[in-house]
Amino acid sequence: QVQLTESAGGLVQPGGSLRLSCVVSGRALSDYNMGWFRQAPGKEREFVAAFRRSGGGGMTYYGDSVKYRFTISRDNARNSLDLQMNNLKFEDTGVYYCASTTRNYNSGHMRREEAWDYWGQGTQVTVSS
Helix, strand or coil: CCEEEECCCEEECCCCCEEEEEEEECCCHHHCEEEEEEECCCCCCEEEEEEEEECCEEEEEECCCCCCCEEEEEECCCCEEEEEECCCCHHHCEEEEEEEECCCCCCCHHHCHHHCCEECCCEEEEECC
C-alpha cells in the first residue's frame, strides 16, 4: 500500500515563496503519475499541478491560476514530489494535497479528482500579511 506524506506547509507573506514536498513510501515514485491539488475553505478541491510519466522523463501540467508561478518536480532518488511556489498570493491559501495514480489519463482528465487513487493527508498553506 502506497503512502503519501506531505511536508509541513506554513505561513507566508504575499509575494513570498514556499516549497512543499511529498514523500512516497511503499513503492517507487517512478511507478506513479503524481499531482498536487488544493482546497480553500468553502471551496471545492482544485487542480494545481501534475507530473505525468512519459518515456524516460515526464510531462508537467499546471492549473491556470498557478501557471508560471509554481513548479512541480520529481526526485526519484528521494522518492519525493516537490512543488515550488513563488510569488504567492492570498488566493493560494488552502490545504494542499499530494496525489498519485498508476493509471494513465490525458492531461484534461488528470485535472479531475477522480483520476487519482491515493492521497496524502494535506498540509496547510496560508498566505497572509
